[in-house]
Amino acid sequence: MTRKSKSLQLGKIHQGDCIKLMKKIDDGSIDLVFADPPFNIGYEYDEYDDRQDDEKYLAWCEDWITEVHRILKPNGTFWLAIGDEYAAELKVAAQRNVGFFTRSWVIWYYTFGVNCVNGFSRSHTHLFHFVKDKKKFTFDKPSPQIRVKSARQLVYADVRANPDGRLPDNTWIIRPQDAPKSFSPNHDTWYFARVAGTFKEREGFHGCQMPEQLLARIIRASSRPHDIVFDPFSGSGTTLCVAKKLGRRWLGTELSKDYARYISQRLEKTKAGEPIDGPEDPIESAPSTAVGKRRKKSFDEDSKRAVIEAYQKAGKGFPADYLLCDSSLNAEFVSQCKRNGISGNAFVWNHLLLNLRKQKRLPRATRKPEVINAKQMNLYGFASEVAWRLLAIDYEKTLDDILCSPEFAREFDRIAAMFGPEDVTSIEYRRAAFSIRKRTKSARETAAEKFSEWMKKKLKPIALDDLRSPKFEAPGIYILQH
Numbered sequence: 001m002t003r004k005s006k007s008l009q010l011g012k013i014h015q016g017d018c019i020k021l022m023k024k025i026d027d028g029s030i031d032l033v034f035a036d037p038p039f040n041i042g043y044e045y046d047e048y049d050d051r052q053d054d055e056k057y058l059a060w061c062e063d064w065i066t067e068v069h070r071i072l073k074p075n076g077t078f079w080l081a082i083g084d085e086y087a088a089e090l091k092v093a094a095q096r097n098v099g100f101f102t103r104s105w106v107i108w109y110y111t112f113g114v115n116c117v118n119g120f121s122r123s124h125t126h127l128f129h130f131v132k133d134k135k136k137f138t139f140d141k142p143s144p145q146i147r148v149k150s151a152r153q154l155v156y157a158d159v160r161a162n163p164d165g166r167l168p169d170n171t172w173i174i175r176p177q178d179a180p181k182s183f184s185p186n187h188d189t190w191y192f193a194r195v196a197g198t199f200k201e202r203e204g205f206h207g208c209q210m211p212e213q214l215l216a217r218i219i220r221a222s223s224r225p226h227d228i229v230f231d232p233f234s235g236s237g238t239t240l241c242v243a244k245k246l247g248r249r250w251l252g253t254e255l256s257k258d259y260a261r262y263i264s265q266r267l268e269k270t271k272a273g274e275p276i277d278g279p280e281d282p283i284e285s286a287p288s289t290a291v292g293k294r295r296k297k298s299f300d301e302d303s304k305r306a307v308i309e310a311y312q313k314a315g316k317g318f319p320a321d322y323l324l325c326d327s328s329l330n331a332e333f334v335s336q337c338k339r340n341g342i343s344g345n346a347f348v349w350n351h352l353l354l355n356l357r358k359q360k361r362l363p364r365a366t367r368k369p370e371v372i373n374a375k376q377m378n379l380y381g382f383a384s385e386v387a388w389r390l391l392a393i394d395y396e397k398t399l400d401d402i403l404c405s406p407e408f409a410r411e412f413d414r415i416a417a418m419f420g421p422e423d424v425t426s427i428e429y430r431r432a433a434f435s436i437r438k439r440t441k442s443a444r445e446t447a448a449e450k451f452s453e454w455m456k457k458k459l460k461p462i463a464l465d466d467l468r469s470p471k472f473e474a475p476g477i478y479i480l481q482h
Contacts, residue, residue, distance in 0.1 A: 010228065013240065013252045013267065015260035018232035021253045022067040030071045030251070031138065031227035032079075034218060034239045036210060037061065039083040047256045058086065062093050064232060069098050071230070075137050077222040078130040081108070081210070087126040094130055103137070104129035108214060129222070138222055141167055142407040144395055146221045162345065210235075213278040215242040223248055225390035225415055237263030241270045247390040272451065273393045299352060303342050307352050308362060310336035317366035320357040324350060324403045325430035327410075334406075350404035372428070372435050383420030384432035386454045387412045399437055403430060419454070 007026045008014055014021050040057045043050045052060070068078050078100060082090055094100040106127040131137035140146070144164035215238055223229055225247045231239035234252035236259070243250040244267065254260040299307075314333035315323050323329050330350070337349045344352075356362050372381075391402050391412055402408045409430070416429040 008251060008253075010249050010251050013234055013237070013254055013260050013263045015254055015257055017255060018253045019064050019067055022064070022071060022232060025071045025230070025251075027070055028073050028076075029228065030076060030230045031073055032077050032219065032223040032229045032248075033068050033072060034079045034081075034215065034229070034231050035064075035068065035233055036081040036231075036235060036239075037064070037233050039085065041083060041085060045256070046258060058089055058093065061086070061090055062097055065090070065094055065098050065100075068232070069100060069132065072132050074133055076132055077137055077139075078132075079218050079222065080126075080128040080130065082126050082128070084126070087128075091128055094128070100130035100132065101134040102128060103131050103134075103139075127218075138224060138227070140221055140224060140411075142405070142411070143220050144397065146217055162347065210238045211278045212238055212242050212245075212276045215239050216246065216276045219243055219246055219248060220394060224411070225394050226418065234263055235259060237266045241266060242276065244270050244272060245274045245276060245393070247272050247393045273389070299342075304352070304356060304361070306340040306342050307337060307349060308356060310340055310342075310349070311353055311362060315365075318369065319365040320353050320362060321434055322369050322431070323353070324409075325427050325434070327406070327413075327426060330406070347401075347405045351400070354400060354404070369431070372432055376428070377432060377435065380416075380420040380424045380429065381432045381436060382450075382454055383416045383418075383424075384429045385436050386419050386451070387415035387429065388433045388436070389451055390415055399433055403433075 007029065008021060008024050038045065038048055038050045040050055040052055065078075065080075072078060078094075080090065080094070091102065091105075095102060104127075106129065108125045108127050110123055110125075142164070147165040147167055219229060219239075219242055226249060228249045228251060229239065229243035230250070231252045234240060234254040237252070240250045240252045240263065252263065254263060310333055311320065311323065314329055314336050316329065318326070318329065323333055330346075333353070334346045334349060337344075337346075342349065353362075388399055388402070391397065391408065392399075395402070395408065397408065402412055409426075412433070413426040413429060416426070417424075420429065
């Protein structure tokens with residue numbers, strides 16, 4: 001066996017040369033890297049010369065990108081922000097020389113662009129979305145925070161539409177009122193205003209501060225709650241602060257001693273679950289009824305009766321809440337709704353079921369599941385709460401919304417299993433979350449205070465007594481961590 005090498009501490013900004021510091025990070029340990037390196041355009045940094053010759057600059061970039069590739073997990077993701085001057089060269093180097101695959105080439109469009117005397121003002125940056133494995137990588141497409149409103153929502157105003165919309169194209173625009181005839185919020189140019197000196201989120205110590213909304217979209221799309229996000233050029237600290245707000249673990253390096261100190265101060269003031277600064281998603285606007293259609297009525301009585309019938313056939317006498325907790329019962333309920341010809345999807349039908357329960361339209365349950373006792377809650381209740389809180393932060397959804405969506409519910413199960421005992425089923429974790437919701441206000445406040453402590457909990461430690469477990473029978477190198 002071999003002892004694990006000392007790696008850079010998580011939850012900290014490390015001052016120094018990024019390549020030297022990255023060599024201290026373990027192979028395949030990082031989920032997401034976002035890098036906004038110097039563009040080599042003569043910007044005045046306090047401890048870096050931004051006027052390198054082309055060959056030297058490109059060789060340096062290839063060196064640190066190679067380290068990024070090494071430290072990323074096999075399913076890891078790398079986002080690179082770069083200007084026009086070296087965009088093509090770095091894309092080719094990352095693919096051909098380092099081994100990355102390009103998933104997206106996004107244009108970040110902004111106002112307050114760089115003024116040019118003898119040319120058009122620059123108002124964009126390239127965002128390259130690279131992955132190590134072109135088939136296996138994290139892309140959290142169910143996340144409602146990276147989606148846009150669909151035509152069914154905006155044009156047809158159909159209550160049966162997926163409330164989370166659809167995935168956008170790779171042109172992003174966050175404030176369409178600034179270019180109403182030029183862009184659509186669904187395209188592959190992303191609009192986020194640059195952080196100007198008068199903006200509330202401006203920190204003041206770094207001239208190239210990235211907007212939090214842009215980093216939030218990238219982090220939500222390319223990582224999951226509790227994943228590790230790394231920024232080799234931390235600059236103003238925006239990547240790390242947004243990662244912390246979104247319930248990710250984080251790690252950063254920064255060459256400048258002053259910037260590193262300011263970033264630490266900024267991170268100390270940042271709390272998990274805080275809102276993301278800056279303009280929110282595109283303004284919702286629907287066409288007039290002369291162009292679009294009027295809002296359709298809610299489900300009629302026939303549809304409601306069909307949902308009740310599906311519940312009676314699939315629920316096996318259990319309450320509606322339990323049907324959401326038991327994935328097999330819920331899958332049968334969804335199948336029954338499809339067979340009954342009800343318009344919509346699993347999320348819509350599950351929500352309608354809960355509404356009918358609140359209206360006392362459902363037949364009385366004939367079977368009651370066992371009550372989760374205090375001993376069980378002490379054993380795994382915290383894992384349910386961590387999963388719920390992390391998804392509430394990431395997706396901005398209620399517990400009902402999370403468990404009504406099969407995709408969201410599976411993500412809830414995955415996170416809960418990371419923190420809880422191995423022999424607890426997803427039904428128990430989901431039921432525990434419902435129990436937690438019924439707590440008194442003081443109990444919920446106490447749990448919120450412990451949330452940051454729970455986030456630091458080590459995942460699935462293996463006791464030394466278990467070394468004879470079948471898990472260790474295969475030949476290989478195993479890591480002991482004390």
